[in-house]
Amino acid sequence: MDWLATIGVAFWAMLPAYVPNNAAVLAGGGRPIDGGRTWHGARLLGDGKTWRGTAVGSTAGFLLAWLLNVLQPGASGALGVPFPVFPLVATVTLPVGAMLGDILASFVKRRSGRERGASFPGLDQLDFVVVALVLTALAAWPWFGETYTLPVLVAVLVMTPLLHVGTNVVAYALGLKNEPW
Ligand code: CTP
Ligand code: MG
Numbered sequence: 124m125d126w127l128a129t130i131g132v133a134f135w136a137m138l139p140a141y142v143p144n145n146a147a148v149l150a151g152g153g154r155p156i157d158g159g160r161t162w163h164g165a166r167l168l169g170d171g172k173t174w175r176g177t178a179v180g181s182t183a184g185f186l187l188a189w190l191l192n193v194l195q196p197g198a199s200g201a202l203g204v205p206f207p208v209f210p211l212v213a214t215v216t217l218p219v220g221a222m223l224g225d226i227l228a229s230f231v232k233r234r235s236g237r238e239r240g241a242s243f244p245g246l247d248q249l250d251f252v253v254v255a256l257v258l259t260a261l262a263a264w265p266w267f268g269e270t271y272t273l274p275v276l277v278a279v280l281v282m283t284p285l286l287h288v289g290t291n292v293v294a295y296a297l298g299l300k301n302e303p304w
Contacts, residue, residue: 124274128204133278135198135206136270139188139217140255141283143180144225145290148299150179156226168229169239177222184218207270216259224254242304248284 124132153175157167188209199206209217228250232243256279260267271279288304295303 124205126274129274130278130282131202131204132206132270133275133282135191136275137217137252137255137279137283138191139184139209139214140221140251141286142187143184143218143221144251144287145294146183147173147176147180147222147225148294151176163234165233165236166239167233168226169233171239172226172229177226180222181218184221185214188214188217207266210263210266213259213263213266216262217255220255220258221251223258224251227254240302242302247304248287249280252279252283 151171151173153173155168155170156172156174156177157169160167191206192208192214195206195208198204228243228246229239231246232241235243237243256267256271256276260271291300292303294300
C-alpha cells in the first residue's frame with residue numbers, strides 16, 4: 124500500500140472511534156454520569172460527561188460503522204484502496220472504547236486538580252484512540268492485527284491529534300464547544 128492508501132485505511136478504520144466525541148459534543152447535556160459525586164474534594168468525572176452524550180456518541184459511532192460496511196465494496200472498488208469491513212464486535216468496541224477513553228481522561232483530569240474543560244495536552248488527543256484500539260484488539264483479534272498493521276497504527280497516531288485539534292477548533296469557532304481543545 125502506498126502512504127496515501129495507508130492514511131485512507133487508517134482514517135476509515137478509526138472513523139467509528141472519531142465520531143462519538145463529536146456527536147457527544149452536539150448531544151451533551153442532562154444528567155452527569157457521576158451524579159454530582161465527588162472524591163477527595165473533586166468531582167468524580169464532572170458535568171462534561173453525561174449519560175446522553177455517552178449514549179448518543181456510542182450510537183453514532185456504531186451506526187457509522189455499519190454505514191461504512193455498506194459503502195465499503197463501492198469505495199474500495201472505486202478508489203482501489205482496501206478499506207476494512209468492521210466485524211460486529213468492532214462496531215461496538217470502537218465507539219464504546221472511544222467514549223470510555225474520554226471518560227477515563229476526565230477521571231484522570233479531576234484527580235490531577237483540573238476543572239472541567241481544562242486542557243491536558245496528549246491525554247486530550249489520544250485518550251479515546253488508545254482505549255478504542257486496546258478494547259478492539261482484545262475483542263476482535265485476529266481482525267485487529269490484519270487491519271491495524273504497523274504503518275496504519277503509525278498513521279493513526281500521527282493523524283488523530285491533528286484531526287482532534289482541527290475539529291475542536293472548528294467546534295469552538297461555531298460556538299459548539301467552550302474551549303478549543
Ligand atoms: N459530552 C457529554 N458526554 C460525554 C462526552 C462529552 O455530554 N461522555 C459533551 C459535554 O457537553 C462536554 C462536551 O461534550 O462538555 C465536550 O466534551 P469534552 O471536551 O470531553 O468535555 P469537557 O467539558 O471539556 O470536560 P472534561 O474536562 O472532563 O474533558
Ligand atoms: Mg474538553
